[in-house]
Structures are given as structure tokens and as C-alpha cells.
Amino acid sequence: xxxxxxxxxxxxxxxxxxxxxxxxxxxxxxxxxxxxxxxxxxxxxxxxxxxxxxxxxxxxxxxxxxxxxxxxxxxxx
Numbered sequence: 001x002x003x004x005x006x007x008x009x010x011x012x013x014x015x016x017x018x019x020x021x022x023x024x025x026x027x028x029x030x031x032x033x034x035x036x037x038x039x040x041x042x043x044x045x046x047x048x049x050x051x052x053x054x055x056x057x058x059x060x061x062x063x064x065x066x067x068x069x070x071x072x073x074x075x076x077x
Contacts, residue, residue, distance in 0.1 A: 016063030020056050027052030 030049045065071075 014063075016059050016066060020059040020063060023052050023056035023059060027056060 027049055030045070030052065
């Protein structure tokens with residue numbers, strides 16, 4: 001088996017963990033802040049907050065998989 005270079009950047013999975021933490025904190029902050037302003041923009045803000053939570057979950061999952069040594073789906077077969 002050939003050794004594959006880490007193409008994820010300098011810090012490996014630490015970048016994914018950091019990104020997940022920032023997205024989660026930003027999502028919680030936005031959720032707790034509530035909504036002030038034009039009510040017509042409420043669906044847009046709700047979509048944005050939901051996207052932050054989904055993004056935080058995705059980056060945490062990728063970081064966990066990379067930290068455990070799974071770098072490709074083909075390794076799961």
C-alpha cells in the first residue's frame with residue numbers, strides 16, 4: 001500500500017476541529033441573540049443559523065474521521 005500525502009493542510013485534523021468549534025460557537029451566539037430587524041429577513045437568518053449547525057457537524061465528523069486514520073471511503077470496505 002502506498003503512503004498518501006496529507007492534502008488537508010499544515011495542521012491535519014486540527015484545522016477541522018478548530019473550524020467546527022468556531023462554527024458551533026457562532027451558531028449558538030446567533031441563536032441566542034435572537035432576531036432584531038425586518039421580519040421579512042427572518043427566514044434568511046434561520047437558514048443561516050441552521051447552516052452553521054450543519055457545517056459544524058460536518059467539519060467535526062470529517063475531523064474525527066481524519067484523526068482516526070480514515071482518509072477515504074474506500075478504506076471502509
